[in-house]
Amino acid sequence: MEIKNITETLYDLCIVGSGPAGLIVAIEYAKLNPERKVLLIEYGTKDQMFKKNNLDETIINTNPINHHNPYECTNKGLGGSSATWGGRCVMFDEIDFMQRPVLKGQCTWDLALFNEVKHFLSNAAEYFECGEPMFDLSNSIDYKATSISEKFKKGIVTDSVLERYSMPTRFGQRFANDIQVLKNLKVIEGYEARDFQTPDDNGNINSLKIRCVASLENFTIKAKSFVLAAGTQETTRVLLRNKQLFNLLKKVPQALGKYYQGHLSGKIASVHFIGDPKKTDYGFLKDKDSIYTRRRFQFTKDLLLEKDLLNTAIWLDNPLYFDPKHRSGAMSVMYLMMLLPVIGKKLAPPAIAHSITKGKVTGVKKHIWNIIKDLPGSLIIPGSIFVKRYLMKRKLPGVFLYSPKNQYALHFHTEQIPFEENRMELEADGETLKIYYKLTDIDVDSIIKTHQILDDWLKETGAGKLEYWYEQKELQERIKEMSCDGIHQSGTTRIANNSEEGxxxxxxxLWGTQNVFICSSSVFPTSSQANPTFFLGAFAVRLANHLTKKYEKS
Incomplete structure (x- = not known):
């Protein structure tokens, strides 16, 4: 469809951004409303997806130690950031919606909203193809009576919370046919959302100016409603550029661009389980539908409230790949392959590859010796993993290797406090987005305390113990050095019951408007222990249904 025809059409809904959230809103709404016209606008194009682009080039990252560069955080093109997504689907928890002292009054959503969004989990699970939305083995007939290791006992520490794995980890490819079938859904690629019309006296916006990325020509899109689903980074940039959207308010919401959050993530210890190593669930479980799932340690709501700690998940992991002291030939093969310029990029997204190599070329001779002494397993194990991970329809989501010593590294993943100084600001040129991001002592101290609680619980129940990699006095600095995010972006356009708080x-x-909506993890006021993709999918389904009901009434 030519751009001229696009600009001459009045759309019922215009969506900006074709990541998982944007695609789900577009497809769900188009299916619910076959008589209504839907337009999906995407900045990237197929041939430009992994090349340099003007948006990422105009971002200033003030903390490259703890925040990935923009090319590692987002993707441009149909499917958005799912182009380098690992497929992990995780649920948020009740504690994420509760006001807690550690959050200093900055939890601006509530349990009623959480319970409402849960009604759309099944619909979201269908888009992610991750099976039934059951995220706790306590509700499983097959695994209810099992535990992560032979002697583990559930209490203030739990081992039953699950992560599930999506089959479509490339949403653009997966849903291309669905888009073609829906005659009322049009997609244009290579266009940037620029300027919204000023709201009328009732808060309605009737048009959006877009710009062709290639020619820099401007065009005007007319629609009855708009959804910004361009990811936290670009959604925030658009809003900062379009402050006239808030003209009907007394002032621009003070929270816009602020309270930026991600996750702290890394490894500071190993767990040594007591009992039969063959009875440890170190890797993936499969449910009745052959969906990959995996256990994680979490802490009860009561414990987190009592100790005033941040929500944290800890899961079993491999030792550090780059350190040949692990003595695993298979791990050494995978580490060396990640270092190869062409092959390494094809095997894993940049952020995941960095988590394996840590950007280091270390001990190559020792890695080669590991490979030689472990032959033929050094080659058989990676070969088997390669087939399952890259050649199967439902791909193996990751690599976790069995330890005959019953000893595994522990990977922590914890929320951050909503900290006002973590923010995104638009520079005076109206184009450049500057990201301010740092870790607080509260974030770091919570990680250290949750590890201590896990260690105490394992010892108390006779299930095992933790073995720290560093001296206690080093832990805070080590965590600050190793933790790097910017991938799980949230907080900058947060949900609240009034424009003073959100x-x-x-x-x-959007406060101050009647027909502009945001569908991005930027609306999440707290970041949970979970990556946001799946839960945002549930919000996307809910929004499509809300917009349907809204216009049935009008």
Whole structure:
């Protein structure tokens, strides 16, 4: 469809951004409303997806130690960031919606909203193809009576919370046919959302100016409603550029661009389980539908409230790949392959590859010796993993290797406090986005305390113990050095019950407008222990249904 025809059409819904959230809103709404016209606008194109682009080039990252560069955080093109997504689907928890002292009053959503969004989990799970939305083995007939290791006992520490794995980890490819079938859904690629019309007296916006990325020509899109689903980074940039959207308010919401969050993530210890190593669930479990799932340690709501700790997940992992002291030939093969310029890029997304290599070329001769002494397993194990991970329809989501010593590294993944100084700001040129991001002592101390609680619990129940990699006095600095995010972006357009505290209302409508909505993890006021993709998918389904009901009434 030519751009001229696009600009002459009045759309019922215009969506900016074709990542998982944007695609789900577009497809769900188009299916629910076959008589209504839907337009999906995407900045990237197929041939430019992994090449340099002007948006990422105009980002200033003030903390490259703890925040990945923009090319490692987002993707441009149909499917958005799913182009380098690992497929992990995780649920948020009740504690994430509760006001807690550690959050200093900055939890601006509530349990009622959490319970409402849960009604759309099944619909979201269908898009992710991750099976039934059951995220706790306590509800499983097959695994209810099992545990992560032979002697582990559930209490203040749990081992039953699951991560599930999506089959479509490349949403652009997976849903291309669905888009073609839906005659009322049009997609244009290579266009950037620029300027919204100023709201009328009722808060309605009737048009959006877009710019062709290639020619820099401007065009005007007319629609009855708009959804910004361009990811935290670009959604925030658009809003900072379009402050006229808030003209009907007394002032621009103070939270816009602020309270930016991600996750602290890394490894500071190993766990040594007592008992039969063959009875340890170190890797993936499969449910009745052959969906990959995996256990994680978490801490009860009561414990987190009592100790005033941040929500944290800890899962079993491999030792550090780059350190040949692990003496695993298979791990050494995978580490060396990740170092190869062409092959390494094809095997894993940049952020995951960095988590394996840590950007280091270390002990190559010792790695080669590991490979030689472990032959033929050094080659058989990676070969088997390669087939399962790259050649199967439902791919092996990751690599976790059995330890005959019953000893595994522990990978922590914890929320951050909503910290006002972590923010995104637009420079005076109206184009450059500057990201301010740092870790606080509260974030780091919570990680150290949750590890201590896990260690105490394992010892108390006779299930095992933790073995720290560093001296206690080193832990805080080590955590600050190793933790790097910017991938799980949230917080900058947060949900709240008023414009003094947030940027959107509980229906994701932009304060000060009647027909502009945000569908991005930027609306999440807290970041949980979970990566945001799946839960955002549930919000996307909910928004499509809300917009349907809204216009049935009008």
């Amino acid at each position: 940027v959107v209302d509980r229906d994701l409508k």
